[in-house]
Amino acid sequence: MAKELRIKLKIKDKEKTFVQDFVPAQKVIDTLEFWKKIETDETDVIDNILGKIELAASYFDDDxxxxxxxxxxxxxxxxxxxxxxLISVVMGSEIDPKEQENQ
Structure with missing residues (x-):
């Protein structure tokens, strides 16, 4: 089964599901660089969460x-x-997209 990323967001009072079926391999490197940065820098929990959100958003082509x-x-x-x-899927975890859709 082909992997895809799905995220449901409320946009202008309507729920919309975004689907990304192609994520360039470069995103694996970007993700590893992010993890390296948070392991070596003194970042707080808020910076870590915001960084993960930014990283996950970068996986989607839709603006x-x-x-x-x-x-x-x-x-x-x-x-x-x-x-x-989302990060786990990009890094190669086997998560069924139908499971993502239900969350």
């Missing part, structure tokens, strides 16, 4: 998926799990 739209369009209690899930 409507941004750090700002994720922060304003996603339920607070879903944020960290969803962002971690």
């Amino acid at each position: 409507d998926v941004s750090s700002e739209s994720i922060l304003s369009g996603m339920q607070a209690w879903e944020l960290q799990q969803k962002i971690d899930e």
